[in-house]
Amino acid sequence: MPETLPTTDAAVSDAYLLGQTAVAVREAGAALLERFGEVVRYDSRDELMRALAANDETALGILRPHLTSLRPGAGWVEDELAGGALPPGEWWVVDPAEGNVNHLHGLPDWAVTATLVRDNQPVLTAVHLPLTGETYTALTGAGAHLDGLPLEVSPRTDLGLSLVATSQARPDEDETVVRRVGSSITAMLHDALVVRTSVPATLHLLDVAAGRIDAFWQFAGARADLLPGALLVTEAGGQISDAEGHPWTPQSESFLAAAPGVHAQAVATLSR
Structure with missing residues (x-):
């Protein structure tokens, strides 16, 4: 279990952090976009895992230093497949290539995500879709947005x-x-x-x-x-x-x- 980490520095606003997080996921998405196109061939689970890891490492090479500079005291969740509660404090929960297997198969359904979790509650998130250029953001108490325009769920009742x-x-x-x-x-x-x-x-x-x-x-x-x-x-x-x-x-x-x-x-x- 990771060690308990300090809570937020109130001098930096969450709105500012969200804006910088959006910059980071867009930059990581641009790097993954350069790797996208042809179907990546693999003949074993080991080859598949190496291809997935190469995409992750490309995006993490951008995300980790950027996000760490924003919140030096925040923890970093290493395993993107992990679940369960986190220790108290702030943690970056990042999926450097969400839908990574789709990326390898030349399919369009993939993204880069970064979420700041504070005492087990998500505080802000940014999700970037490189193929469309869209960036979805949300900040607790401030709504959800797509490229700055507010989002609203369906009014369906049936x-x-x-x-x-x-x-x-x-x-x-x-x-x-x-x-x-x-x-x-x-x-x-x-x-x-x-x-x-x-x-x-x-x-x-x-x-x-x-x-x-x-x-x-x-x-x-x-x-x-x-x-x-x-x-x-x-x-x-x-x-x-x-x-x-x-x-x-x-x-x-x-x-x-x-x-x-x-x-x-x-x-x-x-x-x-």
């Missing part, structure tokens, strides 16, 4: 008219989780209008925050997958919980983000 989505948290998932994912998709296919299934989670959560889809759920998951979108959806007026409707924390075994008008219906479907 799950039967809703576009919903889910994602695979990680490869080689536990058998119990795999079965729960499968049964939840079946249930949503009955109750929702359309179900989308793809990775990464963050991009679905951007769509919930922007009102383009009405709900997203996932079983298991990592802090780096869910914290950026959780803050964006909350600040855009959405509702966050676990799949049973209980308050969500990084220790929860499931996650649900939805427009308020369909949240209870989604809980009922996922709880069957």
Whole structure:
């Protein structure tokens, strides 16, 4: 377990930190964009892991010094697939290539994310999509934005008219989780209008925050997958919980983000 770290220096405003975090994720995204295009070939798990690591290292070489200079006392979460609570204090939770496997396959669904967590609460987040040039930001109490324009979740009130989505948290998932994912998709296919299934989670959560889809759920998951979108959806007026409707924390075994008008219906479907 990492050591406890000091809390924030009040002399630096969170709004300033958010602006600088957005600069960092855009710079890292530009570096990854230079590596994007052809499908990366691999014939073994080791080759795949080396290709994934090369992308991560490219982005981290930009993100880490920039973010560390902003908050020298903040911790750094090394494992982007890790979950659970963090020790008290400030921590950078970063996914240097969210949707990294898509990047390697020449698919457009990838991003760079950075979230500042303070005493286990996300305070600010920036998510950059290099292929579109879009940057999504959120600051606790100040709303969620896309390139400076405010975001608002869907006004939908009928799950039967809703576009919903889910994602695979990680490869080689536990058998119990795999079965729960499968049964939840079946249930949503009955109750929702359309179900989308793809990775990464963050991009679905951007769509919930922007009102383009009405709900997203996932079983298991990592802090780096869910914290950026959780803050964006909350600040855009959405509702966050676990799949049973209980308050969500990084220790929860499931996650649900939805427009308020369909949240209870989604809980009922996922709880069957």
